[in-house]
Amino acid sequence: MADKPHTLRGRTDAHESHTVRLAVNAVKAGDHQAFGALVALFDRRIFNLCVAVLKQPERAEEIAQDAFVKAYANIARYDPARPFYPWMATIAVRLAQTELRKRQREREKNEDYHAEQSLEPHLTGETPLSTLLANEQATTVWDMVSALPAAQRTATYLFYRDDMTLAETALALGVTEGTVKTLLFRARAKLREQLSETSEERETQ
CATH class of the missing domain: 1.10.1740.10 (RNA polymerase sigma factor, region 2, helix turn helix motif)
Structure with a gap:
């Protein structure tokens, strides 16, 4: 990564x-x-x-x-x-x-x-979305983060807002680094989807 x-x-x-x-x-x-x-x-x-x-x-x-x-x-x-x-x-x-x-x-x-069934995707490299997440002023994105499932929400806050490493985030959550990667992947996928929908709505207005 x-x-x-x-x-x-x-x-x-x-x-x-x-x-x-x-x-x-x-x-x-x-x-x-x-x-x-x-x-x-x-x-x-x-x-x-x-x-x-x-x-x-x-x-x-x-x-x-x-x-x-x-x-x-x-x-x-x-x-x-x-x-x-x-x-x-x-x-x-x-x-x-x-x-x-x-x-x-x-x-x-x-x-x-x-509870929602877990998926097992792999976390890819950084994207423009991660840059938005690193900026706490990105109010819209963080509003979306607050609506994520608890585990995804917590992992996203620790990794992006509090700048904790994968290892530190895994320790805090009591899970493996692979699970953290999965949580972050799913969170980012959901945020991309929501951002895309928001953009499309603005274009149609």
């Missing part, structure tokens, strides 16, 4: 890395209040990620808070040699996935709900 358009999202810059390192070391040394620096640094991004997965801001806020609580409880497991955000995002996504599974079980009790 071709290189992704370069962005800074999902990556810790020097200042961010320094803040994370100081805060983590302080928490491990017993300064529990130091964790507040990590919350202040990442709370908005984690909340937005939870909203992207759950599509319910109120519940997303609760899940984001739970994610920070869990991160605090497991701070000793964090490897300071790695970026903090992907580690934090993995915790948040897995909690959000648990919430989605709970929601699905509740829905299945009330209606005959069947």
Whole structure:
């Protein structure tokens, strides 16, 4: 796959890395209040990620808070040699996935709900669509992303908006890199279809 358009999202810059390192070391040394620096640094991004997965801001806020609580409880497991955000995002996504599974079980009790069968296409190289996805100002495209099935939606947000690698996205989702490729392929195919339909509608007006 071709290189992704370069962005800074999902990556810790020097200042961010320094803040994370100081805060983590302080928490491990017993300064529990130091964790507040990590919350202040990442709370908005984690909340937005939870909203992207759950599509319910109120519940997303609760899940984001739970994610920070869990991160605090497991701070000793964090490897300071790695970026903090992907580690934090993995915790948040897995909690959000648990919430989605709970929601699905509740829905299945009330209606005959069947999950869509998985396909096995292969992810191709970068396209102009990926450039649009890398631009968070592409409001129309991101509105379409928000309507994708949960797994596709989450993979797209992590890979394109938060600039996480395939490996990091797979770890966050708890799936293989091949599954991430499939999710991204299906998401991009659906977005292309919708963009094409939107374009045709404009031409006929």
